Amino acid sequence: MSSFTNADGAPIPVTDDQSVFTVCSRDDVWHGGHSCCYLEWVENKLAVMDFYDLVTPGHGRVQLRQMGIQRFKKRKVKYDEVDDELRHIATTKHHSYAINTDQTIRMMQAFQRFEGKVADGRYVYSFPGGKLGRALGALKGQRGVNCADLILKILNEAGIANVSDNFVNTPRYASGSSNR
Numbered sequence: 001m002s003s004f005t006n007a008d009g010a011p012i013p014v015t016d017d018q019s020v021f022t023v024c025s026r027d028d029v030w031h032g033g034h035s036c037c038y039l040e041w042v043e044n045k046l047a048v049m050d051f052y053d054l055v056t057p058g059h060g061r062v063q064l065r066q067m068g069i070q071r072f073k074k075r076k077v078k079y080d081e082v083d084d085e086l087r088h089i090a091t092t093k094h095h096s097y098a099i100n101t102d103q104t105i106r107m108m109q110a111f112q113r114f115e116g117k118v119a120d121g122r123y124v125y126s127f128p129g130g131k132l133g134r135a136l137g138a139l140k141g142q143r144g145v146n147c148a149d150l151i152l153k154i155l156n157e158a159g160i161a162n163v164s165d166n167f168v169n170t171p172r173y174a175s176g177s178s179n180r
Contacts, residue, residue, distance in 0.1 A: 002040050003049070004096040012098050014040050014047065019104040021160055022096040023151050025171035035147045035171035037154070041104060052111060054150040056125040062145060064115045095176030097160050107158035114150060129169035148174035 002012040002020040012020050019041035026033030036053035051067045099107070117123060126133035126144025137144025148169040155161040166173060 002096060004038070004040075004094055006096055006098075012096055014042055016042050016045075017101060019099050019101075020096055021099050021103075021107060021158075022094050023155070023175045024094040025175035026093075033171055035151050035174040037151055039104070039107065052150075054145070054147045060124045060140070062118055062123045062125050064111065064118050064150070066111070093172065093175050097155075099158070099160055103158050103160050107154055107160065110154045110157035113157075114153065130166045132168050147171060151175075 002014050002022070004012065004020060004022040006012050014020050019039060022038045022040070023035060024037065025035045034053070036051065038049060038051055040047065040049045042048070049068070051065075053065050055063050055065050057063055122143055123145045124137045124140050124142040126136045126146060128136070129144070129146030129149040133144035133146055133149065135144070146169065148171050149165075151174040152163050152165060152169060155163050163174075
């Protein structure tokens with residue numbers, strides 16, 4: 001079973017054929033704070049969980065962060081196993097998607113493409129994200145993105161959800177904590 005629940009609060013099965021992709025936001029401010037995502041799947045009959053997010057190490061640079069949180073344990077992943085840096089995010093607003101194997105593969109490929117573009121210097125951090133963020137980034141000759149933009153891009157490219165781009169993209173919007 002997933003560490004996260006569906007919209008009705010019910011547990012979501014994680015099987016050989018079904019992964020769970022969860023988008024979270026820290027809901028302490030109007031825009032949701034920060035968005036990140038988790039992927040849970042089964043590998044060799046054991047639970048695996050990875051964490052992904054977009055961070056800025058400063059000066060407008062962006063970095064895609066990926067961490068294996070739970071690897072090869074024969075039990076459900078618990079929030080308290082997430083390290084302190086991520087604990088505040090793991091227990092906040094979230095939206096989970098049960099996804100098939102093809103979507104899981106497309107999701108991982110979308111992250112790799114994004115990471116390659118980050119390495120090539122295509123992106124610059126822009127707080128508002130969305131269409132406004134892109135416009136502000138264009139002033140620097142790059143594409144302005146924020147953490148919510150990453151999530152929306154992955155959801156759309158992997159075929160998990162068709163989420164429209166807003167004038168401003170917020171973590172709350174990316175996690176489904178506001179109307180889309």
